[in-house]
Amino acid sequence: MVLLIICCAVLPGLIVPPPAWAVVQMRLLDVGYQDCPPELADGAVTSGVMMKANCFLIVGKVENKSGKTVVDADVFGRIYDANGNPVMQNRTRVGSIEVVPPGLSEFELRISVPAEQPTPLQLEQFKASGFTTKVR
Structure with missing residues (x-):
């Protein structure tokens, strides 16, 4: 019984937790869109049947205040x-x-964007987040 109590008291201090990877939140500024150049506009990927689609580039600036490089940052928006x-x-x-x-x-x-959806597009609530190391 005493051995069990000692193990429960000592072992947690010996177990090294994995490093904590905090999510880095980043602000997106001057978000807009433009038509894709011809070399990017070809080959729209669809599931199954061929559907006409228009190609656009979402462009803007991203502000990373973390002081570290962020990799594979996910961009969210409506x-x-x-x-x-x-x-x-x-x-x-x-x-x-x-x-x-x-x-x-x-x-x-x-x-x-499906070709039947009219422009201009409205871009709302854009933000980005990521990590300073690759997450597997």
Whole structure:
């Protein structure tokens, strides 16, 4: 019994917890969109049947105040067509930024929008978050 009490008291101090990876929240500024250049506009990916789609680049600036490089930052936001209908049903993750250095930098993400959805697009609630190391 005494051995059990000693093990319960000593072992927790010997177990090393995994490193804590805090999520880095980043602000997105001057978010807008533009048509894709012709070399990016070809080859829209759809599931199953071929559907006409328009290619756009979401562009803007990302502010990383962490002082560390962030990798694979997820970008979230809401995109609506000219009629207020969602462009990406039930999705707020619109893409990722591979590397975000400390400070202010530019970003761009490619999206495909069904051709029947009218423009101009409305971009709302855009933000990004990521980690300073790859998460597996």
